[in-house]
C-alpha cells in the first residue's frame with residue numbers, strides 16, 4: 001500500500017516496491033545505541049511495521065555525541081522506551097515489542113517469527129549467544145559493529161541449508177579475525193554505519209545482497225573491502241552441520 005509517505009523512495013530504481021515489501025517483515029534489533037537506534041528509525045521510515053527491540057541500557061551523557069535518537073530529555077530513561085516512542089511518532093501504525101535483555105531464557109521468544117535479526121551490540125559474549133540462537137532458530141543474522149573510524153558488516157544467512165558448511169558462523173569469524181575493541185568512536189562514523197546497516201537490510205529484503213561475506217569500511221579514507229567468510233573447522237557449528 002503505497003502513499004505519499006514513500007513517494008520519493010519508490011522513485012528509486014530497484015526499490016519501487018520497498019515499502020510494500022517491508023510492511024510484512026519482522027525484524028529484531030539487539031543493541032539500541034549509535035547503530036541500532038538510527039537504523040530502526042530509518043527502517044520504519046522506509047516502511048517496516050514490525051520490530052522487536054532489545055536493550056537494557058539507559059541513556060547517559062556519554063551516549064549523546066553518537067546516539068542521535070536520544071537527547072538531554074532522555075537522560076536516565078530506558079533506550080528501548082525512548083526509541084519506541086520516537087518510532088511511534090514517526091509512524092503510529094508501527095508495532096514495537098520490547099525485550100529488556102537478550103538471554104538464554106528469552107532468546108527463543110525474541111527469535112520467534114522473525115525474518116531477520118540485527119546484532120548491533122558491542123559485547124563479544126552477547127554476540128556469540130545471539131549468533132548461536134539465530135543459528136538454532138534458522139533466522140538470518142546481520143552482524144555489524146563500529147570502532148574508532150571503521151565499521152564492519154556481515155550477513156549470516158542461517159536460513160540457507162548449506163550456509164554454515166560453506167561460510168561458518170559468527171564464532172568462526174570471531175576466531176579468525178578477532179574483535180574490534182577500541183572504545184573510541186566518532187559520532188558521524190556511528191551514524192554513517194547505522195545508515196549503511198539500514199541500507200543493507202533494505203537490499204537484503206529486495207534480494208540484492210549475497211550472504212557469506214564481510215565488508216570492512218574505513219570511513220576516514222572512504223575505503224571498503226570485502227572478504228568471503230570461511231568456516232573454522234574446529235568450531236561447534238561444523239560438527240552440528242556435518
Ligand SMILES: [Zn+2]
Pocket residue numbers: 168169170171172173231232235236237238
Ligand atoms: Zn562456527
